Amino acid sequence: MAMSPCQRYRARVRAEQALKNGEALNDSPVSLHVQLRELERDVQQLRSLEIIADRIDMKRDVLLPKWLPVAEQYLSGGKVFANPVFSYCVIWLFDVGSFDQALNWADIAIEQGQPTPENFKTSMAAFVADTVLAWAENQSELGHSIEPYFGRTFTNLREKWRLHEEIKAKWFKFAGLYLLRDDKGTPRATAVNDVEVLQLADSLLAQAHAFNNQSGVKTHRDRIASRIRSLTAE
Structure with a gap:
């Protein structure tokens, strides 16, 4: 009534x-x-x-x-x-x-497909991905841990969410370079002595390149390959 x-x-x-x-x-x-x-x-x-x-x-x-x-x-x-x-x-x-x-x-x-507010230009998943990545980049620069939030969101990005390739490329690039950090937080292949870590970093960077061939990972991958040759030769 x-x-x-x-x-x-x-x-x-x-x-x-x-x-x-x-x-x-x-x-x-x-x-x-x-x-x-x-x-x-x-x-x-x-x-x-x-x-x-x-x-x-x-x-x-x-x-x-x-x-x-x-x-x-x-x-x-x-x-x-x-x-x-x-x-x-x-x-x-x-x-x-x-x-x-x-x-x-x-x-x-x-999961519910909730839209973001009208003034937002991205989906909820894209907003979360961009927000967490920006936070992780800042925490990394400060020398702080990026877990558990980075790993949790990276899993969702890889396994659940349908996102633009450029967003995925940024995530995979950051994940790969994060493994190469030296004691000052700078990604540097020569700072890593573990071949498996280097190979994982290269795999992540390769996926970043596959999502966006302008992601700027070639130099890092070349340096990783050189570092792996050096370590395996020794």
């Missing part, structure tokens, strides 16, 4: 109050409409912030506490539909560095 205007107004007020209190909403058409309208306002406010650090603070301190209960209710409801709240929460979790939950939810979002 359709609701009267008065009933719709009361339902909208209850939904708006639930959002303000950080409570989950039901999945009625009124609640969903309130969600999307409120989400759009929050996103516009977020975009109005010019400083990246301010945006991250807003995502961590305001948006995620407000919207996570809504996304959690969606996940527990058992119904699958395009849910912008869920998609934004996945993205914001990555942005604030909550990679464990972000990757867990990203797996679900990708």
Whole structure:
């Protein structure tokens, strides 16, 4: 039975109050409409912030506490539909560095075929791949571990996700060069004394070249081959 205007107004007020209190909403058409309208306002406010650090603070301190209960209710409801709240929460979790939950939810979002927001030009899988690779590159430069997030995402990229060849090439190139790092973090074949590691690195770089012949791995592969000849000759 359709609701009267008065009933719709009361339902909208209850939904708006639930959002303000950080409570989950039901999945009625009124609640969903309130969600999307409120989400759009929050996103516009977020975009109005010019400083990246301010945006991250807003995502961590305001948006995620407000919207996570809504996304959690969606996940527990058992119904699958395009849910912008869920998609934004996945993205914001990555942005604030909550990679464990972000990757867990990203797996679900990708399996469900959740679209990224309209202003994004990539799929959810491509967004996750680009985000984790950028994070791994930064961690590597700082001398920090890139696990378990790099390995987990690399497995998904190789075995599950359908991504553009250029994205895959970047991942395989990084994985190969990561094995060649010296004590300063610079990829250098002469720093590696294990032939098997060199061969694995070369295999990864070969796959990067197969995905994109402009990936720029030829010099590294030549140096690996020279290093393997040197080690096996000894």
